[in-house]
Amino acid sequence: MNVQNLRDNYSLLIAYLEDQGYSPIYVARLTREIKRILARADSQAWSSYTDVYRDYTQTPHSPDYLREKRMIIGAIEQFAVYHRFPDGRRRHELFPRGAYPLLSSEFRSIIDTDGAVAQHDGKKPTTIYSESHHAATFFLSLQQQGLDTLAAITEEAVLAIFLSPDETVRRSCSYKKSLTAVLKACIPGQGDACRRILAFLPALREPRKNIPYLTAEEIAQVKAVLAPGDHSLTLRDQAIGTLALYTGLRSCDIAGMTLDAIDWDRDVLSIQQQKTQYPLELPLTARVGNALYAYLTAERPPTEDQHVFLAQRKPYERLKSSSLGNVAGRIMDAAGIRQSSGDRKGFHLFRHYLATALLGHGVPQPVISRTLGHTSPDSLETYLSADFPHLKDCALSIARWPVPEEVLSHA
16 A cells, blocks of 8 residues: 555645644644554555554454544545545445445446436436435345345345234334336336236335424423523524524525525515426515624634635535534524433424414415425325314314213323
């Protein structure tokens, strides 16, 4: 393994990390690893940085320790081999990621065929990814059972993926739908084999979607910690939470929002929805505008990145939609709600709150659908189950059928 570039230039990497504000502990660990590699490169039979990491796997170490080593050795590899400096987002390339690279050529060809057909049919990239990901994990599970061709797949092996020995369902209906789509796409080329496997897929009951909702008391507590002057949250988190609560925007759209989406003169927010790719224009209310202005003027770091919401540590990268789940968790922790294990804390609860609040105040459903950016009126159906003011109007009296008091008691 050639380490000459690393030997000659690693001081540039260290200086860059220090200048970008990386933690002294991380810089020290990376420096220590570089010196270890340089000291042993000539005596070890290393052919790549993957071999450097594999040395650590030969002795017992915790998963956290090995994960840190992959991260550090991967960053060194990026610099020494690909001449890339860390950017806070790029992951190591020590190993191919995902199940797909581990599959046999026949299984990979099935997924490739589906990808081409799905793209031709105009499916969204997220749908194509979901189908390929589910299919890859399905085929990898079969492959780990020693079945690496379509002809070798048995009904017993397929059922073992979906059902545990006590017949508890392991996989969801959406997982089965993805597999069905992939196998059907390959019927023109491998009809008999794909039809045979489709017949092995078990019948699953579509679960009724029960969306959790925030109570009036919980909403009041959330509004309190989002209010100006409350210092239990950063201005950034307050602005994100205010946007989510009062506009119902999806996390992906909040994370993807850029500075030019805010029209201060017209008091309007204009975005391109990432889920539907349709434009959406919403009024910029005083409450939302004030929260955004406070963050932009007093806390947002100076950077050329045009995204509104950025990380609070260097190199100040844009927030990803997955990071907003942590923001939602901090808001609910500050509000003292949803503290039990398993309680849902995502921003979809805020979106659900806005929909049900508008329904409760008699706003017409088409208006609510447009506000939430729905492309189909049917998308609002899932929110109707929590429209308690109107559901109570539909309740029937049971006065004609007396019920003993203890039946309704919570004791």
